[in-house]
Amino acid sequence: MAIGAPKISTAAAKPHLIRVSKAAAQFEREPLVRPFGFKGNYLTELWQIATRLTSASGNTATGLATQSVLYGDAELFAAHTEMKGNAMMFALVQKTLDIVKATAFTTPVDLQEKILPRVIAAGKEITGRAQLHYNFILNALVSIDNAAWLLYAAENGYKTFNEMIPAPYRAALGYRNKQIAVLFQVPYSMPVADVVKAVEQGYFIIKIKTGYPGSQEEMLAFDMQRLTEIHHALKDLPASNTAHGRIWYTMDANGRYAEKDTLRKYLSHAKTIGAFDRILLYEEPFREDLTEPVNDLGVRLGADESVHSEKDALQRISQGYSVLVLKGIAKTLSLSMRIAKLAEERKIPCLCADLTVNPVLIDWHKNLAARLAPFPGIGMGLMETNGDMNYKNWAAMKSYHPAAGAPWMEVQQGVFDLGPDFYARSGGILEEVKHYDDLFR
Known part of the structure; x- marks a missing residue:
């Protein structure tokens, strides 16, 4: 909203x-x-x-x-x-x-x-x-x-995240989403049974890591086989939060694809197995030195690692990238505000992608995602978080959060629900984090 x-x-x-x-x-x-x-x-x-x-x-x-x-x-x-x-x-x-x-x-x-x-x-x-x-x-x-x-x-004397947003960035961060959809990340080695379990728990956007280790040929073969396995397991499972009632997929190659033709083969395979229409977007498929147009591939492409400044963002937009991925927890909140401003001025949608960060940083990023325009086709904010599935000491790390136990910290049916308390407390990010402060005592 x-x-x-x-x-x-x-x-x-x-x-x-x-x-x-x-x-x-x-x-x-x-x-x-x-x-x-x-x-x-x-x-x-x-x-x-x-x-x-x-x-x-x-x-x-x-x-x-x-x-x-x-x-x-x-x-x-x-x-x-x-x-x-x-x-x-x-x-x-x-x-x-x-x-x-x-x-x-x-x-x-x-x-x-x-x-x-x-x-x-x-x-x-x-x-x-x-x-x-x-x-x-x-x-x-x-x-x-x-x-x-x-x-x-x-x-x-600013007491909230809202108050500390400098004037040039207020329009870009002027939304108040009631919910944020969570991308469920699937790394190379995650068992498909775990992906099915996530969908059964309510996740409805599955982010598949592509760009497998090895040569371009080995990478493509694994990536296509991985998509086949995941789609076969998920294709008939319902999703109540999507307009078409099915699971959305996103992919992220982290710049591992060297040529457009390699991605074309992957997308052709997606069409063959019936997965193409489920692709919400594909993040950063190509190496940064690929500067040719990409608006002829038939899918929404997102720019992430290759955007280090407004100049980079404009370059990617001119190529045909239609989504900008914000990483305030990887590339600073300051840069993310600048990119969000540019995106808002050009009506380019944004999402927030994770870096497997700790629970406090999730709420730093959540404050950003909560204030972006709702993502097309989703109708709410969109962000990724995967620390819970990757950190050995996740329960202890959650206890460090100054708002530990707050309802906005937990994913419910694939979303973060953001009530008035989240906005009033700015997700707790302006409050003392005793565990980390104690490192200096």
């Missing part, structure tokens, strides 16, 4: 100049239930980063992030041990804190624009990679960006 732009306090027109006097970061290693595969490789753990910023005026804020080196730079991930990749990204977090302490800012968007050139240079130096992927940089910035947003709210 859209209710127009939120009311913002008059103080928002003149935000304070913020100077960071102290900054520190800590991390926790969280093991996964099983190796998690995408981008042709596998993760076994994810580091949870906590960054604490203290302003010259005495306000303190702790921002969180989940590091995913495989998402950030798949080639770097493959070239090192998993531990070494995480250590390099955390080293970039620490180096960036020195840059932040030397940079006064008014809004977190302003801060990010000021520090990016120096952070990019530091990232290349730390990793020894002249061609370090931009997403590695952005992922390292997430905890700092989130802390900056919380510090910005404290400095200006």
Whole structure:
């Protein structure tokens, strides 16, 4: 339900100049239930980063992030041990804190624009990679960006997510969805029986990870066989939340497909088995260097990893991509607000995709997804979350959330129900998270 732009306090027109006097970061290693595969490789753990910023005026804020080196730079991930990749990204977090302490800012968007050139240079130096992927940089910035947003709210007296949305981004984030549909992610190794169980629990949008490891031929053969197995199991199962009464599919290759013809073969196979009409969208199928038009494939394509700025988003839109995927928990809330503004101005739908983040970060992302225009064909917000199926210590991680037990935290029949309490408390993200704050004591 859209209710127009939120009311913002008059103080928002003149935000304070913020100077960071102290900054520190800590991390926790969280093991996964099983190796998690995408981008042709596998993760076994994810580091949870906590960054604490203290302003010259005495306000303190702790921002969180989940590091995913495989998402950030798949080639770097493959070239090192998993531990070494995480250590390099955390080293970039620490180096960036020195840059932040030397940079006064008014809004977190302003801060990010000021520090990016120096952070990019530091990232290349730390990793020894002249061609370090931009997403590695952005992922390292997430905890700092989130802390900056919380510090910005404290400095200006903002009590809710609505209040801290800067004026240029209010129109893009002016909706109030009562529900958010949840994409149920299916990695390479998940048993099909688990997918069927998810549908029986009420999930009605199934996100299939494509781009299997190996050559392009091996990848395509596995991806097609995987779709056949999943569709065979789900094709006759009903879904009460879809207009056609059947399960929707989305796919995500994380840029593994080298050529359009490879995707054409996959889509042709989908038509052969009767799955094509179930495809809601296909996320980031192609490598970033593929710049030819893609609006002749017959499906809605979403741009994710390849969008690092407004310029990248415009490039993808000009190619024929018709969805922009926001990853505030992977590429910063500041960048996601900028991309959401561009999308709203061009009436391009957006969804929020996961990074297997912790429960607190899910609500950071939920605040974003809740305020986007309802997704076409779904009639509500759309986001992915998969931490519950991947973290070994998920129950303990949920207990860290300041609103643990709140009804909006649980998926019911494939959706998050967002009542007035969710919006009043901003999903709990502006409240103290004691577990992570205690890392600094």
